[in-house]
Amino acid sequence: MDGELCFLPATELAQRIRRKDLSARELMQATLVQIERLNPRLNAIVTLRAEQAMAQAAAADEKQAKGEALAPLHGLPVNQVPPFDVNQPYVTEINGVTMGTYIDWMKSCYFITVTGHPAISVPCGFTPEGLPVGVQIVGRHQDDFGVLQLAYAFEQATQLWKRRPAIAL
DSSP states (O other): OHHHHTTSOHHHHHHHHHHTSSOHHHHHHHHHHHHHHHHHHHOOOSSOOHHHHHHHHHHHHHHHHTTOOOOTTTTSOOOSOOOOOTTSSSOOEETTEEOOSHHHHTHHHHHHHTTTOOEEEEEEEEOTTOOEEEEEEEOSTTOHHHHHHHHHHHHHHHOGGGOOOGGGO
């Protein structure tokens, strides 16, 4: 059953976590097992920090146990932070992890860039405030065309690129 969790829609996973039928830890463990099983062939996860991911899942479970407000995708293994105030030079915290400098925040980009793996960000949703959120697609070494094809297919399937946030109107 754990492997099947990785194929459920994010909306169903979020509902299960909210109902406490599933914990963020259980979902992360299933995700890590799936990554371990498939990543040697796919190379989709270039930088994996499993211990940090499990710690973030534990923090998500603790936040829910305390009755704190939950974001729409609370407890799901997801894309760093939504857009932030233009006057803020960089994100100072991600899921409880302090980002002391701009370089700390940009690790998610430069860890991929220095490997020569092509990457692209495409729209994948919106925050409750209507701000756009992107997902980063990373491909095999020097497979720029494959990344572009996948990004195009994702955009065509979701049609999110057609939505305009109120702030942009």
